[in-house]
Structures are given as C-alpha cells and as structure tokens.
Amino acid sequence: MKLEVVTIGDELLLGYTIDTNGAHLARELAGVGVEIVRRTTVGDGADEIAAAVREAIERTGAVITTGGLGPTSDDLTKPSIAAIFGRRMRMDEEILEKLKARWKVRGWAGGFPKSNEQQALIPEGARILTNNHGTAPGIWLEDERGRWVAMLPGVPREMRGMLADTLMPLIAERAGTGRETSVVRSRTLCTTGIGESNLADLLGDAARGPEGMPLAYLPGWEGVDLRLTARGLAAARAEEALERGTATLREKAGEWIYGEGATDLASVVLDECRARGLTIAVGESCTGGMLGARLTAIPGSSDVVLGGVIAYANSVKVAELAVRQETLDTHGAVSEETVREMAAGARARFGAAIGIAITGVAGPGGGTPEKPVGTVWLGVAADGRLEARRINTVGDRDEIRRRATQAALALALRVVRDETA
Amino acid sequence: MKLEVVTIGDELLLGYTIDTNGAHLARELAGVGVEIVRRTTVGDGADEIAAAVREAIERTGAVITTGGLGPTSDDLTKPSIAAIFGRRMRMDEEILEKLKARWKVRGWAGGFPKSNEQQALIPEGARILTNNHGTAPGIWLEDERGRWVAMLPGVPREMRGMLADTLMPLIAERAGTGRETSVVRSRTLCTTGIGESNLADLLGDAARGPEGMPLAYLPGWEGVDLRLTARGLAAARAEEALERGTATLREKAGEWIYGEGATDLASVVLDECRARGLTIAVGESCTGGMLGARLTAIPGSSDVVLGGVIAYANSVKVAELAVRQETLDTHGAVSEETVREMAAGARARFGAAIGIAITGVAGPGGGTPEKPVGTVWLGVAADGRLEARRINTVGDRDEIRRRATQAALALALRVVRDETA
Numbered sequence: 075m076k077l078e079v080v081t082i083g084d085e086l087l088l089g090y091t092i093d094t095n096g097a098h099l100a101r102e103l104a105g106v107g108v109e110i111v112r113r114t115t116v117g118d119g120a121d122e123i124a125a126a127v128r129e130a131i132e133r134t135g136a137v138i139t140t141g142g143l144g145p146t147s148d149d150l151t152k153p154s155i156a157a158i159f160g161r162r163m164r165m166d167e168e169i170l171e172k173l174k175a176r177w178k179v180r181g182w183a184g185g186f187p188k189s190n191e192q193q194a195l196i197p198e199g200a201r202i203l204t205n206n207h208g209t210a211p212g213i214w215l216e217d218e219r220g221r222w223v224a225m226l227p228g229v230p231r232e233m234r235g236m237l238a239d240t241l242m243p244l245i246a247e248r249a250g251t252g253r254e255t256s257v258v259r260s261r262t263l264c265t266t267g268i269g270e271s272n273l274a275d276l277l278g279d280a281a282r283g284p285e286g287m288p289l290a291y292l293p294g295w296e297g298v299d300l301r302l303t304a305r306g307l308a309a310a311r312a313e314e315a316l317e318r319g320t321a322t323l324r325e326k327a328g329e330w331i332y333g334e335g336a337t338d339l340a341s342v343v344l345d346e347c348r349a350r351g352l353t354i355a356v357g358e359s360c361t362g363g364m365l366g367a368r369l370t371a372i373p374g375s376s377d378v379v380l381g382g383v384i385a386y387a388n389s390v391k392v393a394e395l396a397v398r399q400e401t402l403d404t405h406g407a408v409s410e411e412t413v414r415e416m417a418a419g420a421r422a423r424f425g426a427a428i429g430i431a432i433t434g435v436a437g438p439g440g441g442t443p444e445k446p447v448g449t450v451w452l453g454v455a456a457d458g459r460l461e462a463r464r465i466n467t468v469g470d471r472d473e474i475r476r477r478a479t480q481a482a483l484a485l486a487l488r489v490v491r492d493e494t495a
Numbered sequence: 496m497k498l499e500v501v502t503i504g505d506e507l508l509l510g511y512t513i514d515t516n517g518a519h520l521a522r523e524l525a526g527v528g529v530e531i532v533r534r535t536t537v538g539d540g541a542d543e544i545a546a547a548v549r550e551a552i553e554r555t556g557a558v559i560t561t562g563g564l565g566p567t568s569d570d571l572t573k574p575s576i577a578a579i580f581g582r583r584m585r586m587d588e589e590i591l592e593k594l595k596a597r598w599k600v601r602g603w604a605g606g607f608p609k610s611n612e613q614q615a616l617i618p619e620g621a622r623i624l625t626n627n628h629g630t631a632p633g634i635w636l637e638d639e640r641g642r643w644v645a646m647l648p649g650v651p652r653e654m655r656g657m658l659a660d661t662l663m664p665l666i667a668e669r670a671g672t673g674r675e676t677s678v679v680r681s682r683t684l685c686t687t688g689i690g691e692s693n694l695a696d697l698l699g700d701a702a703r704g705p706e707g708m709p710l711a712y713l714p715g716w717e718g719v720d721l722r723l724t725a726r727g728l729a730a731a732r733a734e735e736a737l738e739r740g741t742a743t744l745r746e747k748a749g750e751w752i753y754g755e756g757a758t759d760l761a762s763v764v765l766d767e768c769r770a771r772g773l774t775i776a777v778g779e780s781c782t783g784g785m786l787g788a789r790l791t792a793i794p795g796s797s798d799v800v801l802g803g804v805i806a807y808a809n810s811v812k813v814a815e816l817a818v819r820q821e822t823l824d825t826h827g828a829v830s831e832e833t834v835r836e837m838a839a840g841a842r843a844r845f846g847a848a849i850g851i852a853i854t855g856v857a858g859p860g861g862g863t864p865e866k867p868v869g870t871v872w873l874g875v876a877a878d879g880r881l882e883a884r885r886i887n888t889v890g891d892r893d894e895i896r897r898r899a900t901q902a903a904l905a906l907a908l909r910v911v912r913d914e915t916a
Contacts, residue, residue, distance in 0.1 A: 084711060087531055088519030088724065092513060100510030110508055113536040126533070144713050145692050187692035231891065356805065362791025363784030366805040370783025373859055373892055381811035383804060384777065384787040390802035390845065424811065438794055469792055
C-alpha cells in the first residue's frame, strides 16, 4: 500500500518550523508495510491545500494531512478538503460539548471563545478521529471509490497520539491483504562514552552491519545509537534476523550499550537503584539542575531521588555540600578533589545511598589553557566507594551540559552495578 | 518571484533523515523577496524525480532541487531532469580532472573509482554551479522560455555553501527587475500565560493581523508566539508596516508579551535582575531542577543565580527549605501555603534577593479530583513581597514541567518588575 503525506502550514514553508511529523509517519507506517511515496508541503491558503490534496488523491487514493486544524482563522484544512469531496460542513454538537467541558475543567479565564467553535465543524459523512492529547479532533473522509484522506493535527504530540490511538488500526486494516506482507523493521541499540569510529573498530567485521543488514551510526549528545534495519522480509523472518544481528553487536560492544530503542539512561539508572533499594541525591554546579531534571523526568522517580543542591556559586558548594574552602583554593572548583567532596557532600546531606556530582566549564567563557571549555569532572559517592572521572567534551554550552549529565549517569550506572569505572 | 523546492532522497521519505535544507532555503530566499510556495519530497527513483520536477516547472517555472547528485547508482537527479529539458548528458573533462586531482590530494586508498566519473556527467547546455565544499557540482538548466531548475547537493553544508557562493547571486539577479525588489519580512512577539483563542479575542480587529498582514499563532510550551508577516513590499515599507503592526499588538496584548524574536524568558528575568542588582535562589519539587537548568543555561547567569534546592522528597522540603511539617500535613505538598514557605525558604537559605519555588502534580500518576495532574503552584519571594499562583496545565509530564517552569519565570518577572501578579 502506498500513500502520500501533505504537510500544511506557512511556518513550515517559511522555514520557521522544521517538519518532524513526516519522518515519524514514515517510520510508523513502514512497520505495517505501508510506504510513503511523496510528501508535499504547502502554506495555509485554501487553494494551495485543495490543489495539493486533490493531486495526491489522484495519484495514490490514500492521503494523510498534518496541520491546519486549530481554532484560528488560518486553519483551513477541513473546509478545503471537504470541498474536494463535495461535502458541506456541519456543527458536531457532541464535539462542541466536549470542547466546552474541557474549557470549564481547566478553569481558563474568560468564557468559551467563539473562535474555538470552529474546531467542532466537521465535513458531512466524516469519521471522527478522537484526539486524546488536545482539542482539535482528526477527520477521516472517504469517497465512494474508497479513496481517503485522514487529517491530523500539526502539533507533534497530538499527531503522534492520534496516529497510534486511532489511525494506525484503520490503516493496518486497509493494508492487510491476506498475503504475508514484507516489512521494514529496525532495532536500535544505545551506546554512550565511545565515539563512532572507535565503535566501528570494535565491531570489526560487523561494522557495516551483521547478517547483511545495513547498520547506521547515529551520533547525538546521548552517545551513538546503532540502528540495524531489515528490509524485504516477512515480519517473523525480519525479527529473527534482527535478533541475531543485535546479539552480534552486544557480543562485540556490550560494555558500551546501555539500552535498546528509545531508552533513557536516567531510566536505566533509576531501575538499577530501585532493584537494589538505593536512593540518590545530586550536587550540581555547571549543569545547574539538569541532572536532577533528567532523573525526575522519569515517572515514579520519587522512590529513588531524594533531592539535591544546585551549587552554582562557590559559597554554596562550601555551605551546602561541605566542600572545604581549602580544596577550592588549592585545586579550583573544576577539579577531581572538588567533585569528590561534592559527591560525598550531597550523599551525606540528604542521607542518600548514592551521591552524584558534576562540576565543569560549560562555556562560552571561563576556559583556561589547563581547563578549556568542555572540561567537566564527574563524581559518584556510594557506600565505601568514591569514583571520579574527567571528560573533555565539545559543543556549545547546552551540548556540553547535556553530555556532562549523560556521562555522570553512565558513571553512576557503573558504580551502582559495581563494575570497573 | 515564486519558486518550488523538490527534495530528493529515499532516506527523507523513509524518515531516517529530517530535512533542514527546505527551511534554510526559505529563510535565505525570503531575504531577496523570493517566496517558496511548495516543497515536494520524493524518493531516488528516476520516474518520481521527473514527475515531481515537471509538475513544479509547469506551476512556477522556477525550481530548486536538493539531493541525488552523489557518485552512487541511486543518484539520478541529473539525467532525470536533463530528460525533461530534452538534453543529453556529456562528460565534462574539466570537472573530471578536478575530481581526480582532489582524489589524489586526499591520498585516498585505491585508484579513482569508475563510479565517481558519473559526477562529471553534465546535461548539454547546462551552467555549472561550483561546489567549494564537496565533490558534486551543482547544475543550472534553463529552457528557451526562461524556466529553470537549479540542482543542489543534499548534504546541508555543501548545499548552504553553494547557495551562498553561486546560486543566490543568480536568483537575486532574476528576482530584481529594475524596480525596487519586494521582500518577505516577519516579526515575532512572544507571549506566555494566555491561550491562542483568548489572545485572538483580546486582539479583536487585529486578530487576523493588523495592517492587512497575516498573523500566525504559534503555540508551544513557552506560550503562544505571534508572527506577523509582510509580503510584497519593498524592504523599508515592510519594516514600517511591521513596526506599526507590532505596536498594535503590544497595545492590545502587551501585558502578556515578554519578548521579541527568539527571546528566552529566563534571559529576560536574568537581565531584569542584573539591572537591579538582585540575586536568585530556587526551590523545586515537581520540576526537579528544570528551573535551575533553564536559568543556568544562559551564559553569564552566575552573577545572578546563587543556587537552589531540589526538594523532591517532602522530608527535604522540611529539612532544606524550612517548610513546616504542619503545613504539609494540613495543606499538602501541592498547595499555596507550601509553595509560599518553599519560596521564602529558598530565599532565606541562600541569602538571595528573589526566591522562586515550584510544587505540583506532573503526572502521569499522583492526581486527585481536587488536585488533578497538571495542578502546579508557583511562588516568588522578594523583599517585603510573597506572591503565589496556581496554574492548571495540560500535556504529558515533560510538557507540564516545562510549562510550570515557564509560568514560574513569568511570575518572577512580574515581581521583579514590581507589577501586579
């Protein structure tokens, strides 16, 4: 099954927003054997929308649009496409009531705005795609020849939710032809603390991909993700090949792999602590709360994370984390000695099992020849153990802080698992 | 002048790569008054490329393609488009020599690969766009009616370089007709604390855009950005219209506007504090360090931010922020009373001028009928002033925490500026 995507929005065409919905749709649809053959981006004008969607219907008979479903006057997707199908718009009282109820519950200021009623206007004969993540409902329109257009919101969170909840089952049903369909499947292993080319060296024969499957190296601040892709096989065969392929990768580079898929290292650390009944406290200088925010981003982190101190000023390191003034004077705030005292101090202050500390030069200013921008010390204190590590990382201030946070979590994982740091 | 962009590559259609070239082209071309009216993404197949480019030529007569110029067998952009113009391919000896010389200089292993010769194949009558950043040259093809296609590489660095060095002057020349050139210019105002439809109601007559210019509402977790766009005017006139238009928006919704362009609210708060010689300490529960991380993300924040306490566990709120156990028992951790004590406690503990506190239910668990997920209390303590505010926000855990952080900064800005909260 082939389909086209039409992406709607002036902000996309003007270059103010980068479209990520198209890529998400492609990856999700590939999983059920559906291929996107063309993607068209047009502005918010009714004529442009109508022209692009009409052409796409004529080519493939299956179209997904994203964007232009909001409450404001520039949201013209629904009436433009309804006109192609020769349908009139009607007010859906049920949706209108839901919109008003949602408005009331939230206790937003002012009455229900007139402009919001537009979101309850639905083309006649349309199927409604429920939106569990926002206000604008999605729409499925189909003609007597079975040609269809599904309209999704442009906000990525809403689009992804609606796709998973409502649209994918509908499309999978259409795509299922009784025969065994070949699929595109992939698996991703997440590594951290090792660069792309070192990984390739370590993988040896499997560097280009084990089992004849292509292997992609996807570097980011979290580390390098390894993505293995199986194409042209039936679902069960693809899964088998991926299973063998990932086993090979784990055998060769397992030490650097912390998870599979969209795994967050913070989540792995929390799970390992939870399993051992350990609690965590943090002491952060250059990251200013980012490590605490990473850990507490995970639902249920409250049974592991007690809290922490953002010790941005040196006086705070002394007063709140019991770093000795002498240590700061002799070795400086960015040093092995200071990070050790910070980690031990955070652990002691909060009575936690594990103390994690970060101090570094995040830039753009503050670098010296001995401690250039990107120099970061990480420390982890545990019962009878105190580990420190230095990284020299690259990037802008944000990237350096992200990489430092990730490296601190990687060090904590080794300490919690009682491995060599 | 209007043109279309055709983006070529299986990796884009399959969703493995996010296209950023389209946005870059749009922003650059807008500066010389050229508007992109449609962007089409197709795979590497010769037929798909030819169909998309032919349609684009027929609509606008001006097309830029990116991608498919490399040395491998799936790089079919040049022959596909040459066929549309009825041109044959010829080997360009000069380009071939350059390719070979480059190969030699780099000291790459093995002889010059046969497959690389393809990069020196050029359609007859084509103009060559020099590539100073890679091997594949770009191509400009034009027919007797003045309709043209410019083929650029897909690698962003090469594309950007070729655009700036060679293509922009050519296009600017076409776009300039002797008359003063019209441009596309826009200005963005950042609001927070008010929804899209309430903003529209507040703007009244100007809701669709003042001065006849379209107004786009761009909602995000930071708030709603208002983008005003002037089209079809000369540069000076466009700036004047934008100046008048933004003045109207400020007059009507100024209370909710915190900046212009890509302004970060954290940066505005830091600037206002710095100007008044005020320091900041934070006390964070549900955001777990995110507010501290936001503030310290700004270079130079260290002269304002002293530090903070991540008081995730209730025991930490009592021990570190002097919240009374009685307050927690009577009103709960998510309450006006608790957030007031947290803000005052953070301020006192660090000896800061301003204490900012956040406590809420970030979800997905932990909600109750009285305090559903998304209920967040914000508090700001200053000399002789203690303000608290509740918000009921929506979204997943990450979004709720981001929105809470933004709302805390907005409250802090009002207190620092000594406005009504």
